[in-house]
Each structure stands twice: as C-alpha cells, then as structure tokens.
Amino acid sequence: MKAVIIKEYGDATQFEVTEIDKPVLKKDEVLVKNVASSINPIDYKARQGLLQSMFHWQFPVVLGWDVAGEIVAVGDKVTEFKIGDKVFARPDIDPIGRNGSYAEYTAVKDDKLALKPENISFEEAAAVPLAGLTALQMLRQLNLEAGQKILIQGGAGGVGIFAIQLAKIFGAFVATTASENNTEFVKSLGADLVIDYHENTITEVLSDYDAVLDTVNDIEGGISILKTGGSFVTISGALTEEQKEMSDKHIMTGWLQPNGEDLSFLGKQIRNNNLKIVIDSTYPLTTEGIQSAQKRSETHHARGKVIVKIK
Ligand SMILES: NC(=O)c1ccc[n+]([C@@H]2O[C@H](COP(=O)([O-])OP(=O)(O)OC[C@H]3O[C@@H](n4cnc5c(N)ncnc54)[C@H](OP(=O)(O)O)[C@@H]3O)[C@@H](O)[C@H]2O)c1
Structure with missing residues (x-):
C-alpha cells in the first residue's frame, strides 16, 4: 500500500511516499481503507524526536492518528462493525510505529471506532477524532458544569474549536484566547469573551475562574486566574512538583x-448540528503534500484542522 514514512527524526523534509505492506489484522481489529486523515501537533513533535522517551519505534515510521474511511476487513472477534461500514477513529499508537494513518490502510481496534455521521464528508470526519476526543475528555476531567466559567486557551486551534463548542453545550460561560483576526470566528463558535493574547495577558483580564483548559503551555497564568477549588488541566506543558501539590x-x-x-x-x-467542524486546509497524500501539511501545522496558526486527502 501507499504510505508516507520517515526514516529518521528531523524536519518536514523527512517525509517520503513509499510502498509498504498492509497492516496484518489482529482478531479484535478492523482494516480501514482511509479516505482522509488529519495533522496534529503530536505528529511534528514525534517527527522531531521529542517523544522518544514515550515511543520506542523502529524506522521506517508511519505517523498520523486520525482515520476516516471504510471497513474492508474485520478480525474474527469483531461483532459491532462489518465490511462496508463508514467509520472514523483515533487508533492506538502501536509499539513499532508502523500503523499510522498517513497511509491507504490502517488497522483499528474495534473499541476505538465509531460510525461516521452521514451528514459530514470523510475529510470533515478526519478532523474530529484526536482533537474532538481531547476537548471532550479534558472538559470532563475538569468536571465542567452548567453556569461555570472556563478559560479555553487557543480557541482557534484544533482542540480549542471543539472545546469552545462542547463547553457551550455543557452550559458554561466561555472565555478564550486568539489572535485579533480570529476574534469574530471564535465568537461564532460560542465564545462569550475573547482575549487577544498579543495585546493582553489572561491575568490582566480574568480572575476567579472555575476551570482552565491550557493548550498553549501557559501554566502559571492559568493557575493564577482560578478561584479557590477551581480546576486546571494542561495538555501541552509539564507541571512542577509544587504545582502538582497545590x-x-x-x-x-x-x-x-x-x-x-x-x-x-x-x-x-x-x-x-450542535458541533461544527472547521477545516483550515487540505493536502494530498504525497511527499510534497504531507511536507506542506506539516509545515502549515507548525506555523501554530492554522484555524481548525489541516486535512490529508488520501483517496
Ligand atoms: N495531551 C494530549 O492528549 C493532547 C491532545 C491533543 C493536543 N495536545 C497538544 O495541545 C496543543 C494544541 O493542539 P491543537 O491541535 O489545538 O494545536 P493547533 O491546532 O496547532 O493550534 C493552533 C492554534 O493555536 C493558536 N495559538 C498559537 N499560540 C497561541 C497562544 N500563545 N495563545 C493562544 N492561542 C495560540 C493559534 O491561534 P491564533 O492564530 O488565533 O493565534 C492557532 O489557531 C499542542 O501542543 C498539542 O500537542 C495534547
């Protein structure tokens, strides 16, 4: 099958299209023929070699953790899904590093799958799993309740866009940070208060918040706007021992x-129709396509998701 691999850690020029074997299915897996995938910051962090303490991969590595496509084979133990189902998923990160979604086929464990909503395209579906699941699970980890005030950092990013909309579904008051050109955009998603982080720090504007979702590694700022008993979660930084023990x-x-x-x-x-999907840009599954898609993501200013069209 066609796949985009890296043979060593480095910059975006490491990516190249090649032919590799299709994944061999385990009994609890399905084989998805991918129609689309998407880029996440973990891809370039992994590609740069920053996650070597977590993942012990063997080169060549296939990156990519968003799958949207059609099931073409099912393992013996799979009962909930069948050949022909249109699905999306954030597959497991495999120990060898060969089962990423920058490829024509990805093996996905059945408990990671869901049926693709009929009212969206495969490209839109590929925007959802990693970023959408992160947003949902972080709001749950914060125990966000109706009427509470939450700050969601990076409102125009992949995670932020889902987090703003989900926090509004949960009934919260949502403050977010964005560049000036994204102010109206994040308001259109439901944000109640927008801070242009180039002009003001969050501590100049906010205090006494119930919850903070930190996507930009502003841990000190986030903690300092919390009220006593408030909750803070970071998905992009490392806490100090002192912060962990507060x-x-x-x-x-x-x-x-x-x-x-x-x-x-x-x-x-x-x-x-409670959740909008926002696509920043779309690239093909070619050497140049993946390189450009990764460079777009690495600007840190994509508005929504960077998509890879596979078929
Ligand atoms: N722990 C986990 O499980 C997990 C899961 C998913 C993601 N993450 C991490 O979470 C982070 C965000 O991921 P993502 O997919 O949302 O990234 P992303 O889509 O690349 O984020 C891009 C957005 O970040 C905004 N931004 C950049 N610098 C900012 C700043 N200083 N303040 C506020 N906004 C800023 C930009 O908005 P403007 O253009 O408006 O400036 C842009 O829209 C990454 O570090 C990623 O690795 C962790």
Missing part, C-alpha cells in the same frame, strides 16, 4: 484516551 486548586495534566464511545457521543452532536 492543595486549594485541582491542577492536572491531561492525556487523551482513544475510545469509540466518546467518539460516538461527538458523532451524535455532529448529527444534531
């Missing part, structure tokens, strides 16, 4: 746990 606030690190049930919840919101 007794009057709940200070946490968050990691997405891929899960088909949560993805089905997001699918339901999409079917009911």
Whole structure:
C-alpha cells in the first residue's frame, strides 16, 4: 500500500511516499481503507524526536492518528462493525510505529471506532477524532458544569474549536484566547469573551475562574486566574512538583484516551448540528503534500484542522 514514512527524526523534509505492506489484522481489529486523515501537533513533535522517551519505534515510521474511511476487513472477534461500514477513529499508537494513518490502510481496534455521521464528508470526519476526543475528555476531567466559567486557551486551534463548542453545550460561560483576526470566528463558535493574547495577558483580564483548559503551555497564568477549588488541566506543558501539590486548586495534566464511545457521543452532536467542524486546509497524500501539511501545522496558526486527502 501507499504510505508516507520517515526514516529518521528531523524536519518536514523527512517525509517520503513509499510502498509498504498492509497492516496484518489482529482478531479484535478492523482494516480501514482511509479516505482522509488529519495533522496534529503530536505528529511534528514525534517527527522531531521529542517523544522518544514515550515511543520506542523502529524506522521506517508511519505517523498520523486520525482515520476516516471504510471497513474492508474485520478480525474474527469483531461483532459491532462489518465490511462496508463508514467509520472514523483515533487508533492506538502501536509499539513499532508502523500503523499510522498517513497511509491507504490502517488497522483499528474495534473499541476505538465509531460510525461516521452521514451528514459530514470523510475529510470533515478526519478532523474530529484526536482533537474532538481531547476537548471532550479534558472538559470532563475538569468536571465542567452548567453556569461555570472556563478559560479555553487557543480557541482557534484544533482542540480549542471543539472545546469552545462542547463547553457551550455543557452550559458554561466561555472565555478564550486568539489572535485579533480570529476574534469574530471564535465568537461564532460560542465564545462569550475573547482575549487577544498579543495585546493582553489572561491575568490582566480574568480572575476567579472555575476551570482552565491550557493548550498553549501557559501554566502559571492559568493557575493564577482560578478561584479557590477551581480546576486546571494542561495538555501541552509539564507541571512542577509544587504545582502538582497545590492543595486549594485541582491542577492536572491531561492525556487523551482513544475510545469509540466518546467518539460516538461527538458523532451524535455532529448529527444534531450542535458541533461544527472547521477545516483550515487540505493536502494530498504525497511527499510534497504531507511536507506542506506539516509545515502549515507548525506555523501554530492554522484555524481548525489541516486535512490529508488520501483517496
Ligand atoms: N495531551 C494530549 O492528549 C493532547 C491532545 C491533543 C493536543 N495536545 C497538544 O495541545 C496543543 C494544541 O493542539 P491543537 O491541535 O489545538 O494545536 P493547533 O491546532 O496547532 O493550534 C493552533 C492554534 O493555536 C493558536 N495559538 C498559537 N499560540 C497561541 C497562544 N500563545 N495563545 C493562544 N492561542 C495560540 C493559534 O491561534 P491564533 O492564530 O488565533 O493565534 C492557532 O489557531 C499542542 O501542543 C498539542 O500537542 C495534547
């Protein structure tokens, strides 16, 4: 099958299209013929070699963790899905590093899958799993309740866009940070208060918040706007021992746990038109396409998701 690989850690020029074997299915997996995938910051962090302490991969490595496509084979133990189902998923990160979604086929464990909402394209579906699941699970980790005030950092980013909309579904008051050119955009998603982070720090504007979702590694700022008993989670930075041990606030690190049930919840919101999907740009599954897609993501100013069209 066609796949985009890296043979060593480095910059975006490491990517190249090649032919590799299709994944061999385990009994609890399905084989998805990918129609689209998407780029996430973990891709370039992994490509740069920054995650070597977590992942012990063997080159060549296939990156990519958003799958949208059609099932073409099912393992013996799979009962909930069948050949022909149109699905989306954030697959597991495999120990060898060969099962990424920058490829024509990806093997996905059945408990990570959900049926693709019929009212969106495969490209839109590919925008959802990693970023959408992260947003949902972090809001749950914060125990966000109706009427509470939350700051969502990076409102125009992949995670931020889902987090703003989900926090509004949960009934919260949402403040977010964005560049000036994204102010009206994040308001259109439901943000109640927007801070242009080039002009003001969050501590100049906000205080006494119930919750903070930190996507930009502003841990000190986020903690300092919390009220006593408030909750903070970072998905992009490392806490100090002192921060972890704070007794009057709940200070946490968050990691997405891929899960088909949560993805089905997001699918339901999409079917009911409660959740908009925002695509920044789309690139083909070619050497130049993946290189350009990664460079776009690495600007840190994509508005929404960078998509890879595979078929
Ligand atoms: N732990 C986990 O499980 C997990 C899961 C998903 C993501 N993450 C991490 O979370 C982070 C965000 O991911 P993402 O997919 O949302 O990234 P992304 O889509 O690349 O974020 C791009 C957005 O970030 C905004 N931005 C850049 N610098 C900012 C700043 N200083 N303040 C506020 N906004 C800023 C930009 O908005 P403007 O153009 O308006 O400036 C842009 O729209 C990454 O570090 C990623 O690795 C972790």
